[in-house]
Amino acid sequence: MxxxxxxxxxxxxxxxxxxxxxxxxxxxxxxxxxxxxxxxxxxxxxxxxxxxxxxxxxxxxxxxxxxxxxxxxxxxxxxxxxxxxxxxxxxxxxxxxxxxxxxxxxxxxxxxxxxxMRVTEEAIRENGKTAIFHEDERWANCYIKSLNLLPNILAKQNAQDVGGYEAILVKDGFVTEGSSSNVYMVRDQTIYTTPLSKQILPGITRMAVKNIADMLEIPFIEKKFTPDELLQADEVFITSTTNEVMPIAYVDGNKINDGASGEITRLLYRKFFELIEIVQHT
CATH class of the missing domain: 3.30.470.10 (Aminotransferase class 4, branched-chain amino acid transferase, N-terminal domain)
Structure with missing residues (x-):
């Protein structure tokens, strides 16, 4: 209960x-x-x-x-x-x-x-979620997981109001993170995500995904990228404690590649749950 x-x-x-x-x-x-x-x-x-x-x-x-x-x-x-x-x-x-x-x-x-636990149906996860770009209006110390979440709430609601799931935040022309997630793009079998700084939260699932990528010898590059670069990606996904590894199929109405969960995203999700099983039984 x-x-x-x-x-x-x-x-x-x-x-x-x-x-x-x-x-x-x-x-x-x-x-x-x-x-x-x-x-x-x-x-x-x-x-x-x-x-x-x-x-x-x-x-x-x-x-x-x-x-x-x-x-x-x-x-x-x-x-x-x-x-x-x-x-x-x-x-x-x-x-x-x-x-x-x-x-x-x-x-x-x-x-x-x-x-x-709030569980996402596998069919929904396979098809991917939708997102919008939104100006990052938060304070300068987003690495702190504070109770001050009003800008995040407003961004998330704005995404919901147009039928989206997540708001991908943009500051000074570069993607920072989601309103409640870290954001990644995959290009040429390489994972890209925003470098850790005061502007983003150091996600625990982000840490797990980086470890999985290293284990699988998938390049994991911490590098800033623009919204246009994200729209040209082979795959886009987000991570958080409750989202785990979640594919993003559309951003601002633009289809990401073929609009379905990509090969790398599916692999990371599968290995993430293998990691859970290993950790939970140690």
Whole structure:
């Protein structure tokens, strides 16, 4: 079943719990992670928790709990839910304090949910999703996985409003990433993606895909590319914890190659799940 957790208490997910003076609610003053759980075991949990703490450090959020404490909380939450395949969202904010911009002298607030995994039908995945190009209007520190997601939400909604699935963000003439994903193109059997910088999130699935590409000896080039170059690609795909490896068939109404999931994308997706099976049974 779906469950929630708030500052030491496990609760039903529909129980109202957010205090008026919660800084995540008032300011978006916090960070978060989403972890996918396969067969009862969170995938790449250590990497997710490391990123969570790096984001916290970047916003000067003093988390008294250790990495091990957070991992144990996630494991306990999964066990209590009884769900084998699920998505875990964890948020850490600067706590509950009367509204002011300065940091309060208050303990951090930790909330968490465990809900059934949202699965994409294989037929939909095989045919690929559609996307639009959208101006990247986010702040300068997108490498932080913060709760400030309004520009991402607006971009995603704009894609939805025209029948699309994802918004591929463009800054200074170059693709950065998706509103909730990393973006890749394949040309001549080579994978290209935007280099890591403050402008994009260092995706955990991105890390896994790079490792798979290295293992398969598929060139993985971190290089900026333009929207026009992406439209001329042999394949386009996105990755994220919940999307895993997702082909993009159309962008702004333009068909990518033959408009179906490409050879490299299918191979990466297959090997991604082989990696999951290996990791989950070690």
């Amino acid at each position: 779906s469950i929630g957790y708030v500052n030491g208490e496990f609760i039903p997910v529909d129980k109202p719990v957010i205090p008026i003076d919660e800084r995540g609610h008032q300011f978006g003053d916090g960070v978060y992670e989403v972890i996918r759980v396969y067969h009862g075991k969170p995938f790449m949990l250590e990497e997710h928790v490391q990123r969570l703490f790096k984001s916290a450090i970047a916003i000067k959020l003093n988390v008294e709990q250790s990495h091990e404490d957070i991992q144990q909380l996630i494991d306990e939450s999964i066990e209590k839910s009884g769900l084998a395949d699920c998505d875990v969202y964890i948020q850490i904010t600067r706590g509950i304090s009367p509204r002011q911009h300065l940091f309060p002298d208050a303990p951090v607030s930790i909330t968490l949910t465990v809900k059934p």
